[in-house]
Amino acid sequence: MIVVHGISLPPGEFGGPEIGALFTNTLDWDAHPYFGEIRGMEVSAHVLVPRDGTVIQFVPFTERAWHAGESCFRGQHRCNDFSIGIELEGEDDTPYDDRQYPALQAVIQALCAAYPAISPREVAGHCDIAPGRKTDPGPAFDWLRLYDGLGPGN
Numbered sequence: 001m002i003v004v005h006g007i008s009l010p011p012g013e014f015g016g017p018e019i020g021a022l023f024t025n026t027l028d029w030d031a032h033p034y035f036g037e038i039r040g041m042e043v044s045a046h047v048l049v050p051r052d053g054t055v056i057q058f059v060p061f062t063e064r065a066w067h068a069g070e071s072c073f074r075g076q077h078r079c080n081d082f083s084i085g086i087e088l089e090g091e092d093d094t095p096y097d098d099r100q101y102p103a104l105q106a107v108i109q110a111l112c113a114a115y116p117a118i119s120p121r122e123v124a125g126h127c128d129i130a131p132g133r134k135t136d137p138g139p140a141f142d143w144l145r146l147y148d149g150l151g152p153g154n
């Protein structure tokens with residue numbers, strides 16, 4: 001399956017190198033008060049889509065990334081074991097950038113083509129697989145816009 005996330009570091013700020021630093025375990029925990037709160041957190045995602053719609057891959061799709069945490073999809077727990085994590089730079093209540101949707105769609109279409117077990121029906125938000133614990137990508141993420149862009153037959 002594919003898990004769609006939203007992340008910003010520090011929260012609410014876009015455009016900096018901090019997300020990439022976090023995913024590569026090089027974040028300076030002392031650089032911002034918020035980073036002190038998450039000090040030592042080890043997380044990663046397969047792909048990050050910043051606001052400008054570029055696509056940055058951090059983990060090979062055939063390897064496990066640490067993005068889902070305690071989670072469940074259709075009765076299967078530990079989603080990290082069987083999912084690809086895509087992080088969108090954003091936050092729950094701020095509209096995602098127009099450039100991020102086509103980039104996300106392109107990644108999903110490429111993954112569906114490469115891995116027949118994945119279809120757009122296997123795309124869920126972090127909020128869906130960890131309800132009550134996670135809210136991203138949040139109400140600002142336009143799921144219908146994502147699905148519309150995936151087109152018929154996908």
Ligand SMILES: [Zn+2]
Nearest residue numbers: 005006126136
């Ligand atoms: Zn998330």
